Amino acid sequence: MIEVVELSKRYGDKVAVDALTFQVRPGVVTGFLGPNGAGKSTTMRMILGLDAPTGGRVTVNGRRYADHRAPMREVGALLEARAVHAGRSARNHLLALAATHGIGARRVDEVIDLVGLPEAAGKRAGGFSLGMGQRLGIAVALLGDPAVVMLDEPVNGLDPDGIRWIRGLLTGLAAEGRTVFVSSHLMSEMAQTAEHLIVVGRGRLMADVPLAEFTRRASRATVRVRSPQSGALRDLLAGAGVTVTSGEPGVLEVTGLSSEQIGDRAAAAHLTLHELSTSETSLEDAFMAMTRDAVEYTGTPVRTSR
Numbered sequence: 001m002i003e004v005v006e007l008s009k010r011y012g013d014k015v016a017v018d019a020l021t022f023q024v025r026p027g028v029v030t031g032f033l034g035p036n037g038a039g040k041s042t043t044m045r046m047i048l049g050l051d052a053p054t055g056g057r058v059t060v061n062g063r064r065y066a067d068h069r070a071p072m073r074e075v076g077a078l079l080e081a082r083a084v085h086a087g088r089s090a091r092n093h094l095l096a097l098a099a100t101h102g103i104g105a106r107r108v109d110e111v112i113d114l115v116g117l118p119e120a121a122g123k124r125a126g127g128f129s130l131g132m133g134q135r136l137g138i139a140v141a142l143l144g145d146p147a148v149v150m151l152d153e154p155v156n157g158l159d160p161d162g163i164r165w166i167r168g169l170l171t172g173l174a175a176e177g178r179t180v181f182v183s184s185h186l187m188s189e190m191a192q193t194a195e196h197l198i199v200v201g202r203g204r205l206m207a208d209v210p211l212a213e214f215t216r217r218a219s220r221a222t223v224r225v226r227s228p229q230s231g232a233l234r235d236l237l238a239g240a241g242v243t244v245t246s247g248e249p250g251v252l253e254v255t256g257l258s259s260e261q262i263g264d265r266a267a268a269a270h271l272t273l274h275e276l277s278t279s280e281t282s283l284e285d286a287f288m289a290m291t292r293d294a295v296e297y298t299g300t301p302v303r304t305s306r
């Protein structure tokens with residue numbers, strides 16, 4: 001379990017993380033979603049004690065990361081591409097790390113199998129492709145058999161096979177009861193990987209919801225109705241749970257009723273319709289709408305400091 005309480009980080013005038021409070025629970029994959037610059041990496045670095053918070057606190061399994069006797073056994077993390085001794089083989093890299101942390105060679109072979117690197121394990125890590133490097137980074141994260149696994153944008157730059165592999169791995173780790181926290185700036189990616197979502201924009205918490213709930217809220221269909229009698233139609237459709245808005249003359253945007261219901265009611269009242277069409281909000285639209293202010297803000301010319 002990761003517990004973040006009122007966590008903030010400032011770099012000079014720039015507020016990278018702004019009073020974030022959330023928990024990441026075991027047993028499910030939790031997605032950490034936000035546009036570029038939203039503060040995801042900074043938050044993850046603070047979880048690992050690599051950056052000191054300006055305010056608030058964060059604990060992993062009840063303690064600050066640095067206060068754990070064997071932190072690698074508590075939290076396994078993949079942040080940006082790791083510094084690997086390029087001349088060393090993947091296996092030797094893992095063996096050296098394992099030795100430093102009192103982990104046996106058997107576990108090294110286990111994680112090599114787990115990430116699907118047995119053939120490449122003897123090769124120089126410096127010659128690895130992006131996908132192989134990512135697998136090695138994940139092997140490092142899993143070395144201590146940690147209860148909490150945290151990966152920053154693990155699918156960046158991977159091919160479809162690699163992406164599918166990471167999804168399966170994360171789901172499997174969560175099914176074993178681990179806490180799995182994974183960041184991405186792509187809603188489409190999170191929709192296929194995560195069961196719970198923490199959404200951030202401009203360092204602030206925008207949502208902390210199960211994916212199913214996010215999808216349900218996002219997928220409210222809007223029906224566009226064009227009628228020369230739009231005023232009368234509006235009165236006819238008004239009711240509990242129905243929202244009618246109008247952006248242009250003669251056109252209504254209706255939520256809470258299906259196109260069939262609207263068409264039937266209009267026919268019964270002898271009202272003429274010139275258009276009746278349904279549009280579904282995509283998950284991507286919902287995510288963009290949620291974080292739009294954040295993106296607009298960082299897109300202003302004030303952003304010269306970035």
Ligand SMILES: Nc1ncnc2c1ncn2[C@@H]1O[C@H](COP(=O)(O)OP(=O)(O)OP(=O)(O)O)[C@@H](O)[C@H]1O
Pocket residue numbers: 011014015016034035036037038039040041042043185306
């Ligand atoms: N060391 C630093 N010094 C100054 N500003 C920083 C530093 N690290 C991050 N920032 C700023 O803090 C904000 C949050 O950055 P962060 O990397 O945490 O976002 P992110 O959500 O991980 O984005 P991305 O997906 O682009 O990595 C950004 O505006 C970034 O420029």
